[in-house]
Amino acid sequence: MLYSITLILVVLLVAVLGFAATRPDTFRIERSTNIKALPEKLFPYINDFHQWEAWSPWEKIDPAIQRSYSGAATGKGAVYEWQGNRDIGKGRMEIIESTPSSNLIIKLHFIQPFEARNTVEFKLEPQGNTARVSQAMYGSSPFIAKLMGLFFSMEKMVGQKYEEGLANLKAIAEKE
Numbered sequence: 010m011l012y013s014i015t016l017i018l019v020v021l022l023v024a025v026l027g028f029a030a031t032r033p034d035t036f037r038i039e040r041s042t043n044i045k046a047l048p049e050k051l052f053p054y055i056n057d058f059h060q061w062e063a064w065s066p067w068e069k070i071d072p073a074i075q076r077s078y079s080g081a082a083t084g085k086g087a088v089y090e091w092q093g094n095r096d097i098g099k100g101r102m103e104i105i106e107s108t109p110s111s112n113l114i115i116k117l118h119f120i121q122p123f124e125a126r127n128t129v130e131f132k133l134e135p136q137g138n139t140a141r142v143s144q145a146m147y148g149s150s151p152f153i154a155k156l157m158g159l160f161f162s163m164e165k166m167v168g169q170k171y172e173e174g175l176a177n178l179k180a181i182a183e184k185e
Contacts, residue, residue, distance in 0.1 A: 025159065032150065038164055039145035040171035046182040048110040048133035048140045054178060055113050055131050057082070058089035058102070064177040066170050071097040083107075098122045102129070117146070125154075142178065144171045 044051060054060045058078060062068045071093035080088040084107035092099040099121040106114035115129040127148035134141040146167060150158070157163075 030152065032158060034150055035147065036150050036154075036163065037145060037147040038167045038171065039143060040168055040175060041141060041143040042172075042175040042179055043136065043139050044142055044175075044179045044182050045139050046185075047138070048135050050185075051133055051140055051142060051178065051182055052110045052113075053083070054181065055133075056084050056087075056104070056107055056109075058087055058104075061089070064174055064181055066173040066177065067097065070094075095122060123153075142175060144175060146171075 054064060062076075068074065074091055074093040074097055077090045078088065079090075080086040080103065085104055087104045088101065089103075090101045091097065098119060100117065100119045102118070103116045104113060105116050106112065111133055113131040115131075117125075117127045117129050119125040119127075125148070127146050130143075130145045130147070132141075132143045132145075134143075154163075
């Protein structure tokens with residue numbers, strides 16, 4: 010009896026691990042919204058890490074978050090590092106490409122609670138008197154991320170935060 014239960018558990022474990030191994034090696038999470046503001050008005054909120062506190066939902070998770078800024082004040086070379094509670098962890102972002110009013114690319118390095126290196130990209134596209142703003146995160150999916158993805162949806166968790174952040178950005182920009 011114990012042998013049968015152990016065998017079933019081993020087979021299930023192998024099946025789960027095998028299925029996780031078949032998951033994609035990369036991921037991309039993206040959300041977009043239209044904001045009634047020109048890209049020139051929106052871009053400074055994204056290009057300046059000091060402005061993120063006003064709209065980024067990650068900033069609200071830990072009121073005691075410790076922030077530090079270095080490098081350029083804005084744009085390429087600007088660096089933002091944070092350390093917070095277990096929900097926000099510790100990490101670093103650096104703007105590696107900044108094309109005024111149209112594109113921003115950030116190198117994102119999560120240090121805690123898990124190690125990960127990804128890329129975050131913002132695109133702003135003018136559409137008359139509005140802008141289509143997209144935020145995406147992409148990178149590789151190591152085996153542990155594939156395994157965790159069977160039980161937790163990064164698409165849902167991160168996607169909801171991106172939707173919230175874009176809604177906050179929209180509220181700020183359209184209020185002015």
